[in-house]
Each structure stands twice: as C-alpha cells, then as structure tokens.
Amino acid sequence: MIDKIQALWPEIALFITTCIVMVIGLSPSREIRKLCSPICALGLIVAGYLAYQTTPLGAGPLPHLALYGKLLVAGIGLLLLMLMAGVADREYEKAVAFEEKRRGVASGIFDAIRATRGEFYSFFLFSLTGLMLCAGADDLIWLFLALELTSLPTYVMVAISTSRNRSMEAGVKYFFLGALGAAMFLYGFALIYGGTGTTNMAQIQAELSRQVLTPGGGSINTIALLGFILAIVGILFKIAAVPMHFYTPDVYEGAASPVAAFLAFVPKSAGFFAIMLLTACVGWRFPATFGAHASAAADHGSLPEALRITLWIVAALTMTVGNVLAILQTSVKRVLAYSSIAHSGYMLVGIIAGPGTDGRFASSGLAAVLFYLLCYGVMNIGGFAVLSCLERKGRDGKMEEADSFADIRGLCHTRPLLGWIMVLSSMGLLGLPPLLGFMGKVPLFSSGLSAGEYVLVVVLGLNSAIAAYYYLRLAYAALIEKPESQPALAPITESPFPSRAYAGVLSAAGVVLIAILGGNLADQAGFAAHIRQTQPVIIDGSVHAASATSGQPEPLALADQQSPSLQQPASKEPAHP
Structure with a gap:
C-alpha cells in the first residue's frame, strides 16, 4: 500500500490543487477568482517534478510508461492551460465587472451558483489526473476508473465552454456516445477476467503465456481474446478511430477552441496508453529466441x-x-x-x-x-x-x-x-x-x-x-x-x-x-516502450515463467520440459535513465 501511495504523488498533488481551485472559484472577489489559472499551473509544475523524482518502475507490462506519461501530461497540460484563459465565465465575469463599475462597489451582482470558473479548471485538472493514472495502471479495474476519470470531466467542459446552445448539444452528444464506448470496453474487461481469472495485468500476461505454451500447440482462451478485441473497440471512442469517430467533428465544432484542443490530446493519449497496456498483455509476450520451443510460441513477435x-x-x-x-x-x-x-x-x-x-x-x-x-x-x-x-x-x-x-x-x-x-x-x-x-x-x-x-x-x-x-x-x-x-x-x-x-x-x-x-x-x-517479457526458466526439471510482478517463477506446461535452451534467468528491468 505504501508503495502504491509513493507512486501516486503526482496525482495526489493534482488532486490537492483541484480542491484549492474549486474553493477559490467561489470567491466573490474577481481578483481571487483570477488565481485559478496560476494555481493550476503551479500544481502541474509540482506534479511534473514529483513524477520525475518519485515515480518507480510500474508493476504492469510496460514498467517505464508511468514516468514518461506523467511528464508528458504535465508538459502538454501547461500549454493547454495557457490556451484555456477566458473560456469559462467570460460573459458572466464581464457582467460582474460592468455592474461593479456602475455601482462603484465590488461584487455587485456576484452569484456563486452561476460561477463556473473554479469548476472548469477543476474538471481540467481531474481529467489530467485521470490521464496520469492511465499511464501507471497495472490492473483492469484501475485502468477503467482512470479512463472514466479522464473522460467524464470533458463532457462538462464541452457543455460549459461557451454560452451557446451548440456547446450544450455537443456536450450531451459526447456524453451519450462516451457512455456507449465505456460500456463496450467494460464488458471487454469482464470477458478478459472470465478468460484469465484475474484483473491484474501482470498476472493476465503470465496466464496467457501459460495458455500459449501448452502441450500440442496451445492458444489464447477464446473468451479472453474476444474480451481484448471488444475492450479495444470500446477504447477506439477515446482515440476517435473508425467506427467510433462520428461524434468528433460535431463536438469539436460546438466546443470552444481551447477545449477542442484539449479533446484532441487528452482522451486520445488515455486511449493509446490503454491500448498499449492491453496489447502488451496479449502480444509480444516472450523473448525473440525460444530455442527448441520456438514453434510453441510462433506468435511471440x-x-x-x-x-x-x-x-x-x-x-x-x-x-x-x-x-x-x-x-x-x-x-x-x-x-x-x-x-x-x-x-x-x-x-x-x-x-x-x-x-x-x-x-x-x-x-x-x-x-x-x-x-x-x-x-x-x-x-x-x-x-x-x-x-x-x-x-x-x-x-x-x-x-x-x-x-x-x-x-x-x-x-x-x-x-x-x-x-x-x-x-x-x-x-x-x-x-x-x-x-x-x-x-x-x-x-x-x-x-x-x-x-x-x-x-x-x-x-x-x-x-x-x-x-x-x-x-x-x-x-x-x-x-x-x-x-x-x-x-x-x-x-x-x-x-x-x-x-x-x-x-x-x-x-x-x-x-x-x-x-x-x-x-x-x-x-x-x-525506453518507456520497453515491455516486461515472460521468461521461461527451469527449476527441478519443471518449466516455469517468471512473474512480471514479483519475479517468482510460476509453473508452465510445455511439451518438452527438459530442453537446456530454456535455462535462462528471469529478466531484470533496467532502472530509469
């Protein structure tokens, strides 16, 4: 548990920043409300620093993805934040300023219920937090929650990005189609669990390795394979790929340009992180050389x-x-x-x-x-x-x-x-x-x-x-x-x-x-694209696969368990450069 918390310091920093922004966004003072954007910038800088200093090797199939992904989110997030200036509450802030000038008093018509500046920047940070969590995911449940944390705030951001009806229309359309995509990849995750008996990505990778290396030429469980296909098709919505692309032009056109830029990067990155993690579980599981057992895993590449x-x-x-x-x-x-x-x-x-x-x-x-x-x-x-x-x-x-x-x-x-x-x-x-x-x-x-x-x-x-x-x-x-x-x-x-x-x-x-x-x-x-591979080893005449999480061997069933060509040590992951 302590190790998990240490790996989440960047996300914790963004969450704390989000809470601060939500509170100051309700202040009746326009000068205080203007601090939302600088505080967001400070939070992203701190999150990037913590990511560089504290992110350990991940336990999933892409152990170095978390560091690269979190630094990428912090850097591009700062550029997107600069673009977001004036998106939320623009007409409302103008009205407040006009009334203050007319009356000669501060906050003449301020109404906290109508203010959305703090909410907008909070949703912005929540979505980036979800994207960081996607990069470090090592479990299907974690990955699902991270994808939804990335996506759900964007629905509201689209709807409130302008005061025009087409933004509301775009937000509603985006939400319902997003729910369809989420249902598809969640059902795919359920099938993966049914075919492997676990939601942990490292254990899924090891289980699929055992299925492939069974006597007589094994293959991946059909239910699990169908789950991977269905999950990835659902995630295609996040990356706006055919056939889940049809919402994209209308939503981009209805949203404010800064929010459209946000949609073009954040959900897309989350989707590709997820696809990479899933494909790393089901493909490229073994080293390039298998000696006498190369034919047992002909699809290793x-x-x-x-x-x-x-x-x-x-x-x-x-x-x-x-x-x-x-x-x-x-x-x-x-x-x-x-x-x-x-x-x-x-x-x-x-x-x-x-x-x-x-x-x-x-x-x-x-x-x-x-x-x-x-x-x-x-x-x-x-x-x-x-x-x-x-x-x-x-x-x-x-x-x-x-x-x-x-x-x-x-x-x-x-x-x-x-x-x-x-x-x-x-x-x-x-x-x-x-x-x-x-x-x-x-x-x-x-x-x-x-x-x-x-x-x-x-x-x-x-x-x-x-x-x-x-x-x-x-x-x-x-x-x-x-x-x-x-x-x-x-x-x-x-x-x-x-x-x-x-x-x-x-x-x-x-x-x-x-x-x-x-x-x-x-x-x-x-370096971030390095895949933790399953290595077969010999222990007491029995073939095992080194666990991607602990390095401990797990038994494998092979047609020939005596081949000296498989006597290799479990792979060791290099440290961050």
Whole structure:
C-alpha cells in the first residue's frame, strides 16, 4: 500500500490543487477568482517534478510508461492551460465587472451558483489526473476508473465552454456516445477476467503465456481474446478511430477552441496508453529466441491474428476516412477534427508494428506512438490557438471564435504572428521536413516496415499525401490569400487573452526546436516502450515463467520440459535513465 501511495504523488498533488481551485472559484472577489489559472499551473509544475523524482518502475507490462506519461501530461497540460484563459465565465465575469463599475462597489451582482470558473479548471485538472493514472495502471479495474476519470470531466467542459446552445448539444452528444464506448470496453474487461481469472495485468500476461505454451500447440482462451478485441473497440471512442469517430467533428465544432484542443490530446493519449497496456498483455509476450520451443510460441513477435487484423482494418479506415472527409470541410475546426481522426490511424500503425525485435527506436512501433503523442500534442495546439485568438461579435451580440477559412485568410499580412503560427502548425501536422511532424512520422514508417506491414505502410504514405491538400489549404489561406476587404460578418478582432497567443508561439517554437533538439525525448519514448517479457526458466526439471510482478517463477506446461535452451534467468528491468 505504501508503495502504491509513493507512486501516486503526482496525482495526489493534482488532486490537492483541484480542491484549492474549486474553493477559490467561489470567491466573490474577481481578483481571487483570477488565481485559478496560476494555481493550476503551479500544481502541474509540482506534479511534473514529483513524477520525475518519485515515480518507480510500474508493476504492469510496460514498467517505464508511468514516468514518461506523467511528464508528458504535465508538459502538454501547461500549454493547454495557457490556451484555456477566458473560456469559462467570460460573459458572466464581464457582467460582474460592468455592474461593479456602475455601482462603484465590488461584487455587485456576484452569484456563486452561476460561477463556473473554479469548476472548469477543476474538471481540467481531474481529467489530467485521470490521464496520469492511465499511464501507471497495472490492473483492469484501475485502468477503467482512470479512463472514466479522464473522460467524464470533458463532457462538462464541452457543455460549459461557451454560452451557446451548440456547446450544450455537443456536450450531451459526447456524453451519450462516451457512455456507449465505456460500456463496450467494460464488458471487454469482464470477458478478459472470465478468460484469465484475474484483473491484474501482470498476472493476465503470465496466464496467457501459460495458455500459449501448452502441450500440442496451445492458444489464447477464446473468451479472453474476444474480451481484448471488444475492450479495444470500446477504447477506439477515446482515440476517435473508425467506427467510433462520428461524434468528433460535431463536438469539436460546438466546443470552444481551447477545449477542442484539449479533446484532441487528452482522451486520445488515455486511449493509446490503454491500448498499449492491453496489447502488451496479449502480444509480444516472450523473448525473440525460444530455442527448441520456438514453434510453441510462433506468435511471440506479434499480436494474435484476430486482434491484428481488427487493428489493421481500423487503422486503414481511420486514416483514410479522416483525410478524405477533411478535404470536404469549410470549417477549420472540422478540418482539425478529421485531422485528429486521421492521426489516430497513423498511430495505430505503430501499435500493430509492436515493440520490434532488435531494441532500436526506429523499429519499435510502441516507441513511435509515444513519441508521436508528444509531437501531435505540441503541433495541434498551434492551430487551435490561432482560432481562439480571433473572434467577432455574433448576431446575438456575444463574441464568437473564428472558424471559417475566410476568417484566417491573409493572416500573415494582417496579424503576422498568428499567421505564421498557423503555417508552422499546418506544415508540422503535414509532416513536412525538417519539422516536428516529419520527425514523429518517420518512426511510424520505419517500424511498420520492420514489422513487415508493407501494405499498411503504403496506405499510410498515400494518406499522408492526401492530407497535404487540406494542410496546404490552411497554410495557403493564411500565407498567400488576401484578407477580405468587406467581410460579410462583423470584422475579426483579437482575443483579449494574450496567454492564448503565447501558447501558440510555444507550439510553433516546439514544431521547429523539438525537431532539431528532441533526440533525447525520442530516446525516452523508446525506453518507456520497453515491455516486461515472460521468461521461461527451469527449476527441478519443471518449466516455469517468471512473474512480471514479483519475479517468482510460476509453473508452465510445455511439451518438452527438459530442453537446456530454456535455462535462462528471469529478466531484470533496467532502472530509469
């Protein structure tokens, strides 16, 4: 129990910060309510520091994922926090300020029931806490609760992100479809438990190893395999992959741009952490050499065929549907939404490729996915930051964000900083060398080739070419086209929240600088993708498998238990670098 608590110090820090923010958000003083954002930033910094100092090796199949995941959450979370300025309570805070000025007294019309600033930032932190818990999960129950803690706050964030009805509509739609996805992967977890007798991931990994290495050529329990497939299909909702993608454009369009940026990274990262943990339990269980028993575990380097085919089809459809439908959009938010769908398809290529067999970053699909999550998180913020910085007065008198291609036309001429942020973000997402997107996409190609997935790599290349159309369209609108001399709607103005522009600047800088100086980050992603493998050992003439949690041997039933080729010590995990 003490070890568990020590591993949760970053999450505990975020929880304490959440409680503080909830309280100060109810203060009648506007100056105190403004402290919500700085306190959130401080909490994320403390959580990142504690993650670096205290995160131990995990007990699950990916023992180094927790440290990488928590640091990733803290870093991208700070960028997202800068983008969130002014999202909650904007109209209400304006009314309070106006009334204070008119009456000459503080808090003239303040009503704590109407205030949502503290709630919004609390939900923001709760979701990031859930994402950290996903990275460190070693049990199916823990993973389910972490996924729900990540997702549930986002439903409310979408609904309260603006005062318009379409935000409420998007929040309700997102909630009901999210409940469907949660029911699917929870039922999948139940089947996994039924097929293995445990919810502990390390024990699931060991149990599946025993099932494969049974005399006469064993195989994974059908119930367990069906559970893995169903659970992963349910988790596809989190990453917005086909066929669970259909909510994405409407929700992104209805939510405020900063919240859409949040949805593009946080639930997606949680989903990929979960998929990596589940596939590490059921696939790639053994060392690359098995001596006389290589035929007993012929699938040691891959996923079970049924699961691999399922993911293959989903990956190909996801990247194709996302890119083709993005071409047809006139809303920039919807373009970025379909772009998010396509990028999920790209990353599924890495999941299918697996961890590789030679220990190199270039051949590890899991390392490529982890590094690409960092790249995508940095690149994607730029486009949404530009949209959140541009606004106009709507027909109802309320301010609304820019969303159409006409709104970003000629930005490099009228607002050069925002224009170049949009250009760099678009080119980064396209994967134009030598920007960050290129550095993130190359390992996906190389790992797919190393795994022999040549057709899928061709599909990935073709979709990257298709994506060039709408990314170049975004860059062309901002860089080449002239701004409208007589706009049909109210003129575009800049948002009064400078931190949104700062987030865009940091995103654009990251697109360039991380590509040049981010070699160490790629190394850390490769280290985090290390899988704890089950090693057969001989004890008193009987074959055992070293437990991934304790290192103690557990008996295995093999056709031939006397082979000297299996006399290997249990693997030892390296410490954090």
